[in-house]
Amino acid sequence: MATALTPSTSRPDRPLPAPSPEGLALRRARPRYGERVIESLLLVAALGSIATTVGILVALADGTRQFFAQVSPVDFLTGTTWTPLFANGSFGVLPILWGTLVITLIAVALAIPVGLGAAIYLSEYASPRSRAVFKPVLEVLAGVPTVVYGFFAISFVTPSVLVPVYELLGGDPPGVFNALSAGLVMGVLIIPIVASLSEDALSSVPQAMRDGALALGATRARVARSVVLPAALSGVVASFVLALSRAIGETMIVLVAAGALPQITTDVSQPMQTMTAFIAQAALGDQPTGSLGYFSLFAVGAVLFVLTLVINGVSIRLVRRFREVYE
Numbered sequence: 001m002a003t004a005l006t007p008s009t010s011r012p013d014r015p016l017p018a019p020s021p022e023g024l025a026l027r028r029a030r031p032r033y034g035e036r037v038i039e040s041l042l043l044v045a046a047l048g049s050i051a052t053t054v055g056i057l058v059a060l061a062d063g064t065r066q067f068f069a070q071v072s073p074v075d076f077l078t079g080t081t082w083t084p085l086f087a088n089g090s091f092g093v094l095p096i097l098w099g100t101l102v103i104t105l106i107a108v109a110l111a112i113p114v115g116l117g118a119a120i121y122l123s124e125y126a127s128p129r130s131r132a133v134f135k136p137v138l139e140v141l142a143g144v145p146t147v148v149y150g151f152f153a154i155s156f157v158t159p160s161v162l163v164p165v166y167e168l169l170g171g172d173p174p175g176v177f178n179a180l181s182a183g184l185v186m187g188v189l190i191i192p193i194v195a196s197l198s199e200d201a202l203s204s205v206p207q208a209m210r211d212g213a214l215a216l217g218a219t220r221a222r223v224a225r226s227v228v229l230p231a232a233l234s235g236v237v238a239s240f241v242l243a244l245s246r247a248i249g250e251t252m253i254v255l256v257a258a259g260a261l262p263q264i265t266t267d268v269s270q271p272m273q274t275m276t277a278f279i280a281q282a283a284l285g286d287q288p289t290g291s292l293g294y295f296s297l298f299a300v301g302a303v304l305f306v307l308t309l310v311i312n313g314v315s316i317r318l319v320r321r322f323r324e325v326y327e
Contacts, residue, residue, distance in 0.1 A: 060305060063298025070292055076299065082262040082273075084296040085282060091296060093303060095262035099179065099272035100304075103254060106183025106268065107190060107247045112240055114187075115194025119236075122195070123202035124224045135199065142192040150256025153185040158257075166269065174269035177259030183268070186253050190243040197242065201235025202228055234319045241315030245308055251276040275304050 068076070071091045079092015118138060122131050158181045163173040174180065205228050213223045229236065259271025260281060279297055287294045 056305070060298050060302045063295050064302045067292070067295035067299040070295075071299075080264060082278075085287070085293045089293065091299075093275075093300065095264050096273050096275050096278050096300070097303065098264045099254075099258065099262065100248060100274040100276070102268065102272060103179050103183040103186065103258060103274060104244065104247045106180060107186035108240075108244055110184055110187030111190045111194050111243055111247075115191045115239070115243070116198055116236065118191070118195040119198035119202055120224050120229070122199045124220060124228065135196070138195055139192045141188065142196075144189075146189065146250060146252040147256065149185045149189055150182075150253045153181040153253065153257035157181045157185055162269070172269070175259075175271065177257060177271040178269045179258055179272040180268040182254050182258035185257065186247055186250055189250070189253065190246050193243040193246060194239045197239035198232075198236045201232040201239070204235070205231045234321075237318045238315060241311060241318070245311055248304070248308060248311070249276060251280050255280050275300050279304075 076091050076093055078094065079090060080094050081090035081092050082095045083089045084091055118134075122135055126134060154176055158174060158176060158178065162178070162181055166173045209227055209231060210223055213227045214220075218226070254274045255277040258274060258277060260273050260277065261271040262273040262278070263270065265272075279300055282293065282297055287297075
């Protein structure tokens with residue numbers, strides 16, 4: 001005897017009921033105030049940084065304009081005598097520009113190989129426990145006040161390191177204030193910048209690239225040199241440029257340890273003056289507002305700003321050129 005089949009009430013081909021208008025209205029009426037507040041705060045932060053840069057430009061532009069109204073830009077950029085605070089001063093910026101570049105190059109020559117070597121060790125050779133200890137200790141160097149570095153240069157580096165080395169080599173020992181000690185101590189200051197940022201860039205390289213090179217028979221040193229370092233080159237270059245910018249803008253170390261003698265010389269055992277040291281020294285003096293010496297601060301600040309801007313522009317091009325993206 002056949003049994004009649006009852007049709008199912010939940011047919012798979014039956015369309016789902018449409019949401020009620022009340023449900024749609026309830027979903028649309030819930031604004032996400034938290035996200036809007038966060039977006040507003042981020043926008044304010046971005047605009048604040050732009051406004052700060054514009055404010056610096058405006059502040060420098062007016063003083064620089066009044067300075068060049070009295071001093072020829074050609075004499076300022078090509079002159080070799082810098083005595084802006086004298087009665088009949090000379091305004092050739094090359095001596096303090098030279099001092100800035102020489103001390104910065106000394107610092108970078110120390111910081112780049114040491115910082116990069118530390119980064120490669122932390123990324124490729126150190127155990128997780130060693131990395132957890134060494135990296136924070138290395139980054140502590142960046143937290144030491146720079147005035148302490150300056151006194152460290154004149155109280156230890158010059159008398160206890162440089163003077164014995166010069167005497168051993170048969171040369172005249174440097175004085176208390178010299179460009180070499182200031183550059184070396186500044187290099188110690190920026191080592192954490194190079195090491196930390198480079199280590200982050202090296203660690204971001206996929207482990208599969210290391211494993212593939214090791215599987216082909218490469219040593220760990222060859223993997224670090226030929227695989228990992230080229231892959232992280234953009235981040236490493238960015239750390240170099242950031243350290244370079246930090247060295248150019250440093251004030252207290254050069255103010256305390258480098259001396260205040262603007263001169264063009266290749267003898268790094270002699271005192272030199274940098275642009276930041278001049279600004280700090282002159283700003284603390286008794287320069288009357290509106291005087292030519294007062295406006296020279298703005299002109300030197302403008303040169304420093306342009307120099308930093310050029311370095312940052314070059315760094316952006318280098319990072320974009322060597323950037324590699326991995327999935």
